[in-house]
Amino acid sequence: MKGILDFSYMIESVPAIAKGIPVSISIAVVAFGFGIVIGLIGALAKIYNIPVLKQITAVYVSFIRGTPLLVQIFLSYYGIPLVIRYFNFQYGTEWNISFIPAIYFIYVAFSLNAGAYLTETIRSAILSVDRGQIEASYSVGMTTYQSLKRIILPQALKVGLPNIGNQFIALLKDTSLAFAASVPEIIGMAKIIAGRTSQFFEVYIVAALMYWAICIVLERAMALLETRLRRNERGVQNDRN
């Protein structure tokens, strides 16, 4: 045995594993996009006490937070085809389940998962905005929608950004679970490659370094965005005159 690690094999395996990077990122981005929309609706339903929607949100958030993501992936992966089959049978539709790529079930599971956590994050961010800001916008005759869009949400975003950013990073790392639905993301690719040579340790180190590198980039980006959003705490727009 030459040593603990076979470095040349690690370097060789990089291009093949890297093919999983776009898949991992696409899962994170799609889930985050839908998650923000679901989270915003859920948060507003809770804050404005919208009947029915509020109760649905409560059960949904509780279920997602109370079950492992892996289980949610399985439920989506095995459950959605069943539902489609039922529709085909009941309503005579002819959707072909085998033509739906597995990644769509992953998108559904991850979007619902992200949406539940983002509901709480966005809710607390909105509630952190001073009540006086809402009253002031109402006092000049703005509608609830205008007040949310122009005054409340921009301020909530500033407060919520560190948390939302953390959630995106966590989400990106969670995409490693998608291999369970045989989606070829970073870990999925790593498993395929290592399966040929049984050099699992090397391959997983390469995968770990890839996640780490992506997360470092994300952290930087988040820090930049935060500084930009915090510009109005410096007191003056652009330069001080």
Added chain:
Amino acid sequence: MIEINNLHKHFKGNYVLKGVGFEVGKGETVAIIGPSGSGKSTLLRCINLLETPSDGEIKLDELTIHAHHITKEMLLKVRRSTGMVFQNYNLFANKTAIENIAEALITVKKKTRSDAMAEAEVLLNKVGLQNRAKHYPSGLSGGEQQRVAIARALALNPKVILFDEPTSALDPELVQEVLQVIRKVAKEHVTMIIVTHELEFARDVADKVIFMDDGRIIEQNSAVEFFKNPKEERTKKFLEKFTQQSMYYI
């Protein structure tokens, strides 16, 4: 032009307003004074429906609002024809001074951004803050923030401006600059209702003074008469306390 009739407000069994009624003529300045907890601020907040009155009637020119039939449309109408200046300024934290003033012109009056900014600049000049246009609220002193807030309230050219203790949160040395601006606005015959603890200011600037205690109006009169010859016992006591207090300061 403004008429309040038999206004009631209670929060879960806590009766804050117990049938308040008064009138304000066009261009008049009315000061509302009284001890803390007497319902002054609640009364003001009921007028622009930031609080929903429990009972009673509010008339703003041709617009009549009954406490039990308030539609969304009415709510916006009332708020668009009233301006409010808050105790804690409540400037939009994510907007610069000039944007704060322009905001309602853009969203409510649907003006273009450049038109709104031009109008906002005129108002900013009026309150003497042309050199602070691009400052965010966090970069302004309390007095400056409140002057911007007054300009913001003026922007929609409202029928009445409601001041909710506009100087209570200010450092003593900043009070005068804000009162100066309010005096200036009063001279232009903008209708104003001012809840204040500054009795001297009330005497100087108000045409009419209303004294409230325990959710009711105890006495209302022209400012001169009110301070010279208070009629009710409670008013006399309140004013006495005030004059004694100011003697300590001297």
